[in-house]
Amino acid sequence: MLDGHVGLVADLALMAQAAGMAREQNRTFFVDDRYWNRGKWTDHFEDVRTLESGPEPGCLPPPPEELVACPRVARHWVRNTVVSSQTAKFHFGHEFFEEFEDPFSRQLNRQRPMFERAQDSFTQTIRPNTYNTELIKAARTEMASILSLSDSEPTSEAHRSTETSPPSMPSPYISVHIRRGDQTAKSWKYHTSYVPLENYVQAARDTWDRLYTNGLNVDASPVNPEPAQFPAAPIAYVASDAPETLREFFAAFPPETALFALGTSTKSELRALAPHHEYNQTVFVKEDEEERVRLTRGMVVDFAMMSGLWAGEGDVVPGAVVCTVRSNACKLSALGLGFDRAFGFDDGADYSTGSINEERKRWVEIDNQDQVVPIWTGFELYH
Numbered sequence: 001m002l003d004g005h006v007g008l009v010a011d012l013a014l015m016a017q018a019a020g021m022a023r024e025q026n027r028t029f030f031v032d033d034r035y036w037n038r039g040k041w042t043d044h045f046e047d048v049r050t051l052e053s054g055p056e057p058g059c060l061p062p063p064p065e066e067l068v069a070c071p072r073v074a075r076h077w078v079r080n081t082v083v084s085s086q087t088a089k090f091h092f093g094h095e096f097f098e099e100f101e102d103p104f105s106r107q108l109n110r111q112r113p114m115f116e117r118a119q120d121s122f123t124q125t126i127r128p129n130t131y132n133t134e135l136i137k138a139a140r141t142e143m144a145s146i147l148s149l150s151d152s153e154p155t156s157e158a159h160r161s162t163e164t165s166p167p168s169m170p171s172p173y174i175s176v177h178i179r180r181g182d183q184t185a186k187s188w189k190y191h192t193s194y195v196p197l198e199n200y201v202q203a204a205r206d207t208w209d210r211l212y213t214n215g216l217n218v219d220a221s222p223v224n225p226e227p228a229q230f231p232a233a234p235i236a237y238v239a240s241d242a243p244e245t246l247r248e249f250f251a252a253f254p255p256e257t258a259l260f261a262l263g264t265s266t267k268s269e270l271r272a273l274a275p276h277h278e279y280n281q282t283v284f285v286k287e288d289e290e291e292r293v294r295l296t297r298g299m300v301v302d303f304a305m306m307s308g309l310w311a312g313e314g315d316v317v318p319g320a321v322v323c324t325v326r327s328n329a330c331k332l333s334a335l336g337l338g339f340d341r342a343f344g345f346d347d348g349a350d351y352s353t354g355s356i357n358e359e360r361k362r363w364v365e366i367d368n369q370d371q372v373v374p375i376w377t378g379f380e381l382y383h
Contacts, residue, residue: 001083004037007281008299009328012126013118013379016332017096018083019048019125020117028054029125030061037285038296046127107354107373108343114378119335122309128300135297136304137315138267143237143305144316146258147172172316173235173258174211175306176204177323177330178249180242181278186326187367195324195367197245201252203322203366208234210359211320231258237318239302239329241279262298273298303329308336324367328380334363343376 002011015031022029031048033041041047053059100117101110128136178200185195212233235258240246243263250259263274275295277283284292304310306329308317321337323330334342344357351357356370363376 001032001034002036002038002041004035004285005281007279007328008038008296009303009332010380012122013328013332014083015126016118016121017114017379019052019121022054023052023120023124024117026055028056028059032061037289037292039289039293042129043293044129044132044296044300046129048125051127052125105354106352108356108375109352109354111374111376111378112339115335115339115376118332118378119338122332122335128304128310132297132300133310135269135273135301136310137312139262139265139270139301139305140311140315142265142267142270143173143260146231146260147235147316173237173260173318174204174207174320174322175237175239175318175333176200176249177302177306177321177327177333178238178240178242178245179279179324179327179330180240180245182280182282183324183326185324185367187369187371190367197248197252199366200249200322203364204234204236207320207322207364208236211362232256233258235259237261237305239306241275243275243277262302270301273301299329303332307333311336320362320364322364322366325365326367330365331376331378331380334376337362 019029021027029048029052031041038044100113102113103110105112178197180194184190184192190196232254234253238246238249238259238261240249240261246261246263250257250261250264253259261274262270265271273294275298279295284295287295306318306321306323309332311317317336321330321333323333325331338346340346342361342363343351344360344362345351347357347360349357356375358370365375368375
């Protein structure tokens with residue numbers, strides 16, 4: 001149930017696990033958007049019943065009086081159970097982790113089953129509707145034009161299909177997500193404040209140099225061109241809820257740097273989706289419905305561009321993402337990279353310890369900075 005209490009990607013993260021459990025237990029998965037404050041589910045995403053009909057095609061949602069918010073382990077789970085941001089703590093708490101983590105693995109590897117469950121849900125169940133898909137396509141086409149790539153030219157997407165070997169050519173851009181508003185830093189170092197903007201700037205430079213300039217992907221690929229052919233690096237898509245912070249980030253680089261954001265798009269339909277102020281949930285709920293739908297649509301496009309999810313054949317996708325763990329968009333952006341590539345396990349070495357590979361990682365979290373275990377979790381619980 002979408003109850004309107006949390007951000008868009010926070011809802012999607014919980015939905016991804018619930019949809020995965022429905023698939024695994026051969027149950028029918030429904031989305032109840034009666035209380036959602038972002039329009040209808042189908043204003044943004046495809047109807048889940050057309051994507052996954054469940055064991056009984058044509059099955060209708062249960063009437064409201066049969067919906068119960070009891071814990072997953074109760075008998076009612078086999079009937080009709082509500083999972084929302086307010087009840088998720090009963091379903092996805094300690095017992096959930098005990099059951100669905102990999103108990104025989106260590107550190108990050110323990111999270112792989114939940115990572116892959118969410119990844120499957122974003123492929124099979126949670127997909128943008130036709131209108132949002134066209135907006136995402138427009139953004140990717142413009143990003144490709146910045147990269148001097150045609151839509152039909154191959155990108156790293158073809159090399160992301162396997163998790164067992166590293167890609168043979170680099171992805172064409174990195175993404176940066178700068179969250180402000182009501183999400184302050186999680187680490188004690190920046191407690192009650194934000195991760196400084198200069199940390200994002202430095203991380204973008206370092207990530208580009210580490211992955212592209214200094215050797216991981218330096219080859220003859222058409223997406224690793226001579227400097228004279230391209231604008232200055234780092235080539236990045238930047239998503240942020242804070243327009244002023246976004247402007248400051250752009251100003252930290254030379255004017256010829258290839259940075260792209262919704263608000264700087266040449267396409268009016270994309271510029272119209274850019275936020276006008278920092279995101280705060282208590283402020284968001286007071287906006288009129290048209291504004292809430294607009295902001296949600298912009299977040300769908302931003303999330304697609306920063307994660308690489310929902311990409312089609314030949315679409316440009318990010319080679320890495322720089323972000324902070326307090327953002328659910330940051331957590332889920334790893335899904336588009338794939339488990340092995342996100343955490344640097346894609347070179348055939350032994351990663352049974354589950355420790356992130358700092359040299360090869362593409363999910364670059366700059367708040368906790370890989371110092372808190374678990375380094376990655378697929379969702380957030382609210383109390």
